[in-house]
Amino acid sequence: MIKAILFDMDGLMIDSENVTFRIVKDILEQKGYTFTRDMYINLLGRTRQGARDIYKGWYGEDYDYQGVSEELAKRLIHTLSQELPIKPGLYELLNYLRENGYKTCIATSSLRSKVDAILPKTLIEYFDYVLCGDEVNIGKPNPEVFLKCCERLNVLPEEAIVLEDSEVGIEASVNGNIKVICIPDMKEPSDWHKKQLAGYYTSLEEVIDYLERERA
Numbered sequence: 718m719i720k721a722i723l724f725d726m727d728g729l730m731i732d733s734e735n736v737t738f739r740i741v742k743d744i745l746e747q748k749g750y751t752f753t754r755d756m757y758i759n760l761l762g763r764t765r766q767g768a769r770d771i772y773k774g775w776y777g778e779d780y781d782y783q784g785v786s787e788e789l790a791k792r793l794i795h796t797l798s799q800e801l802p803i804k805p806g807l808y809e810l811l812n813y814l815r816e817n818g819y820k821t822c823i824a825t826s827s828l829r830s831k832v833d834a835i836l837p838k839t840l841i842e843y844f845d846y847v848l849c850g851d852e853v854n855i856g857k858p859n860p861e862v863f864l865k866c867c868e869r870l871n872v873l874p875e876e877a878i879v880l881e882d883s884e885v886g887i888e889a890s891v892n893g894n895i896k897v898i899c900i901p902d903m904k905e906p907s908d909w910h911k912k913q914l915a916g917y918y919t920s921l922e923e924v925i926d927y928l929e930r931e932r933a
Contacts, residue, residue: 719931721870721877722814723863723895724844726825726832728882728902732802733793734761735903740792744785750776758904761883764826764856790831797835804900806922811843813925822866824879826850826857845870857885860893867895880924884910898924
């Protein structure tokens with residue numbers, strides 16, 4: 718029986734990936750670098766160290782990862798704090814989960830400072846716990862963030878289900894032996910990743926149908 722729902726944030730709850738891509742592209746092109754949508758998609762779900770290694774592989778060891786990251790964080794937080802692009806069906810699903818007694822947790826690779834700056838209190842209040850990327854030792858595809866959420870919510874991994882948009886998040890769920898549903902954002906998961914899923918939907922609201930069937 719499913720007792721807890723674990724939410725990724727970027728690309729799943731909020732349409733932040735497209736906003737991030739546009740900002741990163743602008744920053745890098747001003748510095749003379751080429752940056753494409755496919756390159757950005759390759760970074761989705763990566764840890765900071767993983768992203769740093771990829772950038773330096775593209776642009777060389779002299780690439781100022783820290784400086785670009787700081788400029789991105791400032792511009793992204795400003796943009797998202799002005800108008801947060803909520804994904805379709807999020808509040809419908811959250812209200813359903815609240816009405817039916819599910820436990821909920823945000824399990825994101827984003828830093829706590831970003832989460833606190835962009836998510837309104839009215840949204841955070843729907844969740845029993847929020848766990849951020851700088852509060853775990855190893856990022857996705859390691860399952861630590863999801864397993865820690867289960868511990869905080871006092872549920873077993875088999876009593877939880879993860880909602881994810883990225884392949885890395887799907888892998889983290891599989892590695893933690895937790896069921897996972899995918900609502901893709903910028904990239905369709907591979908055939909291998911699709912085979913690992915308990916469900917595959919285009920909107921968060923569709924997850925309600927899955928849970929209704931599971932409860933029957």
